[in-house]
Amino acid sequence: MRVAVIGAGAVGLALGSCLAAAGERPRFVVRDEATARLLESKGLRRSGIFGEQRAEPDAIEVCRSIPALARDPIVSIDPIKPINLILVCTKTHDSKAVAEALAAAWPELPGEPRVVLCQNGWGNAELFARHLPRERIYSARVITGFRRTAPNAVEVTVHADAIHVGSLFDADLAPVEELCRAIAVGGIPCAPSREIAKDLWAKVLYNCLLNPLGALVGVPYGVLGEREETRAIMQAVAGEVFAVMAGAGFETHWPTADVYLESFYAELLPATALHESSMLQDLRAGRRTEIDAISGAVAQLAAQHGMPAPLNGALATLIRGAETRKERG
Ligand SMILES: NC(=O)c1ccc[n+]([C@@H]2O[C@H](COP(=O)([O-])OP(=O)(O)OC[C@H]3O[C@@H](n4cnc5c(N)ncnc54)[C@H](OP(=O)(O)O)[C@@H]3O)[C@@H](O)[C@H]2O)c1
Secondary structure, three states: OOEEEEOOOHHHHHHHHHHHHOOOOOEEEOOOHHHHHHHHHHOEEEEEOOOOEEEOHHHOEEEOOHHHHHHOOOOOOOOOOOOOEEEEOOOHHHHHHHHHHHHHHHHHOOOOOEEEEOOOOOOHHHHHHOOOOHHHEEEEEOOEEEEEEEOOEEEEEEEOOOEEEEOOOOOOOHHHHHHHHHHHHOOOOEEEOOOHHHHHHHHHHHHHHHHHHHHHHOOOHHHHHHOHHHHHHHHHHHHHHHHHHHHOOOOOOOOOHHHHHHHHHHHHHHHOOOOOOHHHHHHHOOOOOOHHHOHHHHHHHHHHOOOOOHHHHHHHHHHHHHHHHHHHO
């Protein structure tokens, strides 16, 4: 197995550190030159709830672009093995550019690579399938939390369940079994999943209820659950997401919105009551959010199926407005 990791952000560094710990010598694609040099000279560090892990510079490889992933000779401990797994660890708004670059490099990537999308939201696999063979595309559901503490360091802050890797296109799971084993051996629980659509929708639901509202109201998740008016919005959003999901032919681990909400208020929300929405942090920092892959993706899917999704549409519009306000200063 030879694994490339596109994006040395919080998720990329964490998964790469696991692969390095398992002896897999991951190859990072890093577009920021200072980060690339730091990784090459100092390696990377992981801290947090799964303990300390240090990957020395010779335990990883670094290249500067996706085309370079194909072009550069792989001078490593095992030069004859081509890259056969590519983890996409960029934000969803970079997906189109990454998919196009991978499609352009594809004929030069000899290892019949499988691409594992580690991003949040819905619609990522469909987007990549417009550019790459769909049977090579896998999705990961990540409900572990990571924070980049330095350009070459990451902290694991919270862990809800093992990372799940599966295919939305019924592809064979055998090609990702070794990857899951290596990530788990390297320190973060990870397993193949035959129910990846259900897994991804569970995360989309949670994100649709909490992320935009937490960002707009500017409070931690727990406060959204305490206030009558925000509970009413979240309940309505849950009903809408369930309707769109079912209308588009998908299901999740709970049969109805009401059953989901019981579990949401009893278990899911209390476990992250103090957590602030990543969208709130993005807005505060003037960064683009991932709203298009969350509420925006639900609204888009609804439109494709001729269904209404006014709440998700409104939340997406409001967040896009807040992003623009930041841009204008
Ligand atoms: N962080 C978490 O706890 C967590 C948990 C679960 C899921 N996720 C999801 O995982 C995805 C990644 O999140 P993250 O927190 O790791 O984001 P992040 O820290 O912003 O990292 C993304 C990285 O991708 C890099 N990148 C973008 N386009 C690239 C390209 N063409 N070539 C090389 N590198 C490129 C960015 O580089 P620059 O620095 O140059 O912009 C950045 O370093 C998101 O969809 C997120 O929602 C995150």
